[in-house]
Amino acid sequence: MNPEKLTLPGLLRMKAKSDAIAMLTAYDASLARLVDQAGADCVLVGDSLGNVIQGRDSTLPVTVADMVYHTEAVRRGLARALLIADLPFLSYHDRASALDSAGRLMRAGAEMVKLEGGAAIVPQIEALVGQGIPVCGHLGLTPQHVHQLGGYRVQGRDEQAAARLREDAAALARAGAGMLVLECVPASLAASVSSALTIPVIGIGAGSNVDGQVLVSYDVLGISPPPRPRFVKNFMVGSDSIGAALEAFVAAVRERRFPAAEHAYR
Numbered sequence: 034m035n036p037e038k039l040t041l042p043g044l045l046r047m048k049a050k051s052d053a054i055a056m057l058t059a060y061d062a063s064l065a066r067l068v069d070q071a072g073a074d075c076v077l078v079g080d081s082l083g084n085v086i087q088g089r090d091s092t093l094p095v096t097v098a099d100m101v102y103h104t105e106a107v108r109r110g111l112a113r114a115l116l117i118a119d120l121p122f123l124s125y126h127d128r129a130s131a132l133d134s135a136g137r138l139m140r141a142g143a144e145m146v147k148l149e150g151g152a153a154i155v156p157q158i159e160a161l162v163g164q165g166i167p168v169c170g171h172l173g174l175t176p177q178h179v180h181q182l183g184g185y186r187v188q189g190r191d192e193q194a195a196a197r198l199r200e201d202a203a204a205l206a207r208a209g210a211g212m213l214v215l216e217c218v219p220a221s222l223a224a225s226v227s228s229a230l231t232i233p234v235i236g237i238g239a240g241s242n243v244d245g246q247v248l249v250s251y252d253v254l255g256i257s258p259p260p261r262p263r264f265v266k267n268f269m270v271g272s273d274s275i276g277a278a279l280e281a282f283v284a285a286v287r288e289r290r291f292p293a294a295e296h297a298y299r
C-alpha cells in the first residue's frame with residue numbers, strides 16, 4: 034500500500050500507470066478509519082446515506098446539512114484516503130447554489146465533490162473548478178434522477194444512449210472534472226469511456242475495464258437489505274472481521290479480480 038496521502042494529482046498518476054483505484058463509501062468516523070486502514074484510495078460520503086443510514090427508498094430527501102454532518106464525521110476517521118462528498122439532490126441547480134453547497138462540504142473536510150449529470154451541469158462544474166474545488170462527475174444510473182429514469186435500471190444500452198453518455202463524459206472532462214463515476218452501464222461502454230479519457234473512471238456495475246471500482250461499504254459488508262443489485266459482492270463471506278472484508282475488497286480491486294463477469298452488464 035502507498036502510505037502517502039492521496040491527492041487528485043496522485044489519482045491521475047494512478048490512472049496513467051494503470052494502477053486500479055479502490056473506493057468505498059463511509060458515513061461515520063469508525064467505519065472511515067477501517068476503510069482508510071484497509072488501504073482504500075478514496076472514501077465517498079455518498080448520498081446513499083439516505084438509503085443505508087436513514088432507511089429511505091431514494092436519495093432525494095438527503096440535504097446539504099446531512100452531508101455536512103457525515104462529512105465532518107468521516108473526516109475525523111481518515112489519514113490517507115481522498116475524501117469525496119456528494120452534492121445532494123437540488124443543491125447544485127445553478128452556479129451559485131453549487132458553489133454554496135460545495136463550499137459547505139469542503140469546509141466540512143471534503144477534498145472533492147461529486148455531482149450527478151451530464152452536459153447540463155457543465156456551467157456548475159466550471160464554476161467549482163474555477164474556485165479550486167475538485168469535481169467528480171457521475172453518469173449512467175444517476176439515483177437523483179430515478180423518477181426521470183423510471184427506476185434503478187441499466188443505462189446506455191442502446192446506441193443512442195451510449196453515444197449520449199460518451200458525449201456527456203467528454204463534456205465533463207473538458208469542463209475540468211478530475212474523476213468520473215459510471216454506474217450501471219454495459220461493460221463495453223464503460224471501457225470505451227475509460228480509454229477515451231485521461232481522468233480516472235471509477236465503475237460501479239460498469240465491468241472491470243475501467244480505472245477503479247466503488248461500492249457502498251454496507252453492501253461489501255452484507256448489511257444492506259435485499260434485493261441486492263447484480264454488481265454487489267459481500268466480502269464478509271470468507272472474512273473473519275469487518276477490517277478483513279474491507280481489505281479483501283481493496284485487494285480484489287487492485288488485482289482486478291473484482292468485478293467478475295457475473296457482476297457486470299452487457
Ligand code: KIV
Nearest residue numbers: 058079080081214247
Ligand atoms: O451515493 C453513493 O454512495 C454513490 C455511489 C454508489 C457511487 O454515489
